[in-house]
Amino acid sequence: MTIVEPLDDLQVCVLAAGKGKRMCSSLPKVLHPVLGRAMLDYILHTVEELQPKGIALVTGHASDQVQAHVGNPANLSWVIQDKQLGTGHAVRQCEAVINDVRDVLIVCGDTPLLRSATLRHLVAAHRRSDAGITVLTAFPPSPQGYGRIVRDGAGAITRIVEQRDADGAEQQIAEVSTGIYCVRFDTLFTLLHRVENHNAQHEYYLPDIVPIGLKEGIKVASAAMEDPSEMLGINNRAQLAEAERAMQQRIIHDWQLQGVTIEQPESVRIEHAVRIGSDTTIHAGSQLLGSTTIGDGCEIGPYAIIDHGWIDDQVKVLPFSHIDHASVGEQATVGPFARLRPEAKLADSVHIGNFVEVKKSIVGSGSKINHLSYVGDSIIGEACNIGAGTITCNYDGANKHQTTIGDRVFIGSDTKLIAPVTVGDDATVGAGSILTKDVRKGGLTLSARPEQRHLPHWQRPRKQHKG
Numbered sequence: 191m192t193i194v195e196p197l198d199d200l201q202v203c204v205l206a207a208g209k210g211k212r213m214c215s216s217l218p219k220v221l222h223p224v225l226g227r228a229m230l231d232y233i234l235h236t237v238e239e240l241q242p243k244g245i246a247l248v249t250g251h252a253s254d255q256v257q258a259h260v261g262n263p264a265n266l267s268w269v270i271q272d273k274q275l276g277t278g279h280a281v282r283q284c285e286a287v288i289n290d291v292r293d294v295l296i297v298c299g300d301t302p303l304l305r306s307a308t309l310r311h312l313v314a315a316h317r318r319s320d321a322g323i324t325v326l327t328a329f330p331p332s333p334q335g336y337g338r339i340v341r342d343g344a345g346a347i348t349r350i351v352e353q354r355d356a357d358g359a360e361q362q363i364a365e366v367s368t369g370i371y372c373v374r375f376d377t378l379f380t381l382l383h384r385v386e387n388h389n390a391q392h393e394y395y396l397p398d399i400v401p402i403g404l405k406e407g408i409k410v411a412s413a414a415m416e417d418p419s420e421m422l423g424i425n426n427r428a429q430l431a432e433a434e435r436a437m438q439q440r441i442i443h444d445w446q447l448q449g450v451t452i453e454q455p456e457s458v459r460i461e462h463a464v465r466i467g468s469d470t471t472i473h474a475g476s477q478l479l480g481s482t483t484i485g486d487g488c489e490i491g492p493y494a495i496i497d498h499g500w501i502d503d504q505v506k507v508l509p510f511s512h513i514d515h516a517s518v519g520e521q522a523t524v525g526p527f528a529r530l531r532p533e534a535k536l537a538d539s540v541h542i543g544n545f546v547e548v549k550k551s552i553v554g555s556g557s558k559i560n561h562l563s564y565v566g567d568s569i570i571g572e573a574c575n576i577g578a579g580t581i582t583c584n585y586d587g588a589n590k591h592q593t594t595i596g597d598r599v600f601i602g603s604d605t606k607l608i609a610p611v612t613v614g615d616d617a618t619v620g621a622g623s624i625l626t627k628d629v630r631k632g633g634l635t636l637s638a639r640p641e642q643r644h645l646p647h648w649q650r651p652r653k654q655h656k657g
């Protein structure tokens with residue numbers, strides 16, 4: 191692991207007060223998830239990696255929701271921007287909480303793909319050139335929507351013009367502002383107080399510190415972002431999907447380098463908090479969601495969905511299975527077409543077959559439930575065989591009741607266990623039984639069966655031919 195130096199002569203300002211009008215959402219923009227994690231959490235984690243002296247987080251729109259989400263990290267100061275009058279105005283609100291540092295790093299809350307190494311590169315370039323303001327710029331595939339970097343004949347930045355204020359020629363400029371700046375603390379707020387709102391949106395634009403600074407004789411420099419995918423700012427749901435795609439490629443690439451085979455990667459969803467062991471194969475169309483953890487040497491899918499699942503080593507989750515808040519022990523097999531609901535806990539070497547639903551139940555080591563069953567609120571021992579079509583009748587319309595099955599039990603097909611009911615170790619239950627009483631250890635237990643009759647002279651009805 192590389193040891194990185196803390197940037198303790200730096201405070202970071204994260205702008206997250208905007209409503210995100212273009213998202214058309216009741217959820218504040220920065221709380222929208224990208225692969226299961228709020229975009230604000232990405233950016234906070236990225237800036238924390240710099241180990242700065244402090245982080246000022248500017249919120250405004252639905253700030254109570256944002257505060258409830260973020261909690262109270264040690265070095266974070268909350269800054270409320272009551273009216274969203276622009277990015278320059280937002281940074282100005284931080285004046286009371288930022289002090290006594292060399293530089294202020296300003297980032298936006300809506301760029302989750304940003305990497306901390308890129309920010310370190312910006313701060314290093316800023317300090318090397320001894321500039322007052324350093325702008326992080328990029329050449330994205332399309333500059334549409336971003337502020338354009340205007341340079342003079344000698345190549346020096348003169349100003350940044352927003353999309354809405356740009357004339358035809360300026361709109362042709364390919365170099366854009368990432369919205370990320372490193373600014374000397376001793377000049378930042380003086381400049382911000384001079385920013386005015388004479389522009390298309392009547393907002394106080396942070397980028398206007400560039401021309402104002404130049405007029406004051408302050409040195410303005412720029413640093414380039416190597417990978418423009420990092421700057422993708424999410425303003426609408428189309429960009430949200432674009433950011434998810436880019437983040438997904440990154441996450442999948444990381445797992446591939448750690449020994450995970452991913453078939454048709456573009457068809458697979460692996461959320462941010464998922465963990466996967468080596469020599470595991472994720473087959474096409476599978477989705478690993480939430481805090482799902484998968485062990486070594488597993489086969490997942492095709493088309494399996496695992497949400498907050500815990501899967502041990504050498505497990506097979508066969509096609510079209512759905513695992514939700516459930517755990518699977520090593521060498522177990524699940525599916526195809528199986529459903530594990532919350533609190534299903536399978537021990538090692540369990541087999542769960544097609545069209546089997548397990549809810550809030552423990553299934554002991556080596557037990558098999560292979561076909562068409564419902565098992566709920568149950569404890570099943572080791573080495574049991576639960577026949578096709580077995581149902582635990584756990585619900586009486588008002589309350590749920592427990593089924594307990596011992597070790598080495600054989601339950602014949604199409605048995606109904608009317609809970610509460612207990613089946614002793616080594617019991618065998620005949621096919622088609624309806625169990626309303628506890629079953630003793632060993633031996634054979636079966637319900638009375640309707641008599642089987644044979645009618646030798648019976649004939650099949652024949653098709654009647656009309657006319």
Ligand code: UD1
Pocket residue numbers: 205206207208209210248271273274275276277278279280298299300335336337338350352366367368369395396397421422423425
């Ligand atoms: C901004 C930049 C643009 C840059 C782009 C990069 C300005 C005026 N424009 O444009 O040059 O190319 O980012 O993505 O700076 N915010 C506040 N308070 C406000 C307004 C905004 O906190 O009053 C926050 C928003 O929540 C958001 C960030 O600032 O996180 C950027 O605002 P946004 O409206 O997304 O600006 P862009 O139009 O993307």
Ligand code: CA
Pocket residue numbers: 298300423424425
């Ligand atoms: Ca934006």
